[in-house]
Amino acid sequence: MRLDRFIANLPQLNRQQTQRLLVERRVRVDGEPVTDGRHEVRVFSRIELDDELLQAGKPARYFMLHKPAGWVSATEHDEHPTVLDLLNEPDKHELHLAGRLDLNTTGLLLITNDGQWSRRLTQPQTHLPKVYRVETGEPILEEYIEAFARGLYFRFEDLTTRPARLRILDSHHALLTLVEGRYHQVKRMFGHFQNPVLRLHRQSIGPLQLDPALAEGAYRALRADELEALQRAVADASSADGLADGIEPD
Ligand code: URA
Numbered sequence: 001m002r003l004d005r006f007i008a009n010l011p012q013l014n015r016q017q018t019q020r021l022l023v024e025r026r027v028r029v030d031g032e033p034v035t036d037g038r039h040e041v042r043v044f045s046r047i048e049l050d051d052e053l054l055q056a057g058k059p060a061r062y063f064m065l066h067k068p069a070g071w072v073s074a075t076e077h078d079e080h081p082t083v084l085d086l087l088n089e090p091d092k093h094e095l096h097l098a099g100r101l102d103l104n105t106t107g108l109l110l111i112t113n114d115g116q117w118s119r120r121l122t123q124p125q126t127h128l129p130k131v132y133r134v135e136t137g138e139p140i141l142e143e144y145i146e147a148f149a150r151g152l153y154f155r156f157e158d159l160t161t162r163p164a165r166l167r168i169l170d171s172h173h174a175l176l177t178l179v180e181g182r183y184h185q186v187k188r189m190f191g192h193f194q195n196p197v198l199r200l201h202r203q204s205i206g207p208l209q210l211d212p213a214l215a216e217g218a219y220r221a222l223r224a225d226e227l228e229a230l231q232r233a234v235a236d237a238s239s240a241d242g243l244a245d246g247i248e249p250d
Contacts, residue, residue: 003029004037006047010054026050030057044114060114061095062227063087065219066210067109073100083109086217098122099181099205107132107202108210111219120234121205127162127179128206128237132186135199139171144193152192154182161189175203179237206233 007018007027018037025033028048029041041047046057065083067073072080075096080103084092091113098110098118112118120126134140144166151160165177176186187197203210207229214220222230 001041002037003027003034003039003041003047006041006054007037007049021049042116058113060117061089061112062114062117062222063089063095063111063219064208064211064214064222064226065109065111066214066216067101067106068216069104069106071217072103073097073109083111087111087219101202102184102187102200105200105202106216107200108205108208109202110205110208110222120238121230122181124180126234126238128233129177129179129204130181130202130206131204132176132178133199133201133203134174134176134186134190134197136172136174136190137196137198138194140166140168140174140195141193142168144168144174144190147192148176148189152189154188157182161185164189206230206237 004015004018004022007013007021008015013021021027022035022037025035026049027034029039030046041055043055043058044060045055046053047055065086067083068086070080071083071086074082075084075093076082083097084095087095089095094113095111096113096115096118098112098121101107101109110118110121121128145168148161148164148166151163153160159182161182162178162180164179167175167177169175176189178185182188186200190197208222208226211220
């Protein structure tokens with residue numbers, strides 16, 4: 001909501017008085033005076049008028065989890081435990097996932113109570129590179145590299161996948177970098193070559209690496225520097241277009 005609307009909603013204040021308070025620098029958001037009524041405030045914003053606290057601001061929470069296989073990426077499920085069951089946090093009902101992994105995929109999963117943050121991170125226009133380590137049932141052939149870079153046609157969605165980078169590690173292991181997240185995308189890309197994916201692990205999202213100190217099932221809060229780096233990467237990845245699409249050269 002705009003700051004001027006927030007203030008004008010207070011009892012006994014009209015729009016003119018609100019404008020004056022702003023011009024007189026008497027309103028502070030997160031400790032800083034704000035004079036522009038169009039400034040966006042959120043449930044996480046601390047808003048003060050002179051010495052009066054108008055809104056304390058709910059703490060925004062951001063976690064990285066090392067998802068184990070067998071835990072479902074959902075907040076509720078009839079059959080399987082959910083990744084939220086792994087968190088020992090208050091008010092878990094306020095948390096949601098910023099992206100999903102398949103039931104048997106392991107690796108980096110982000111959890112938050114900040115809907116705006118997770119939307120920006122996961123919306124299709126944000127081509128943030130995500131790196132997956134893949135183990136396959138059949139040998140991985142050189143020809144996959146070009147096919148993945150060119151893009152594969154997905155009949156169901158009637159689309160061609162965005163350029164993806166494949167780095168072959170050995171006959172049955174590779175790193176695959178995607179800038180989108182289609183349904184079962186990695187498995188379908190290897191499935192194009194009748195090569196089943198036996199294990200799939202997400203190592204990173206943009207600049208954020210899964211912390212090697214986190215065992216499967218463990219989680220921790222994101223640090224301020226990680227949040228800042230992610231925010232910068234999302235801004236860059238949203239403005240990037242064309243082939244590069246946020247994938248850095250090797
Ligand atoms: N691609 C898949 O096939 N599964 C995942 O969990 C993530 C990407």
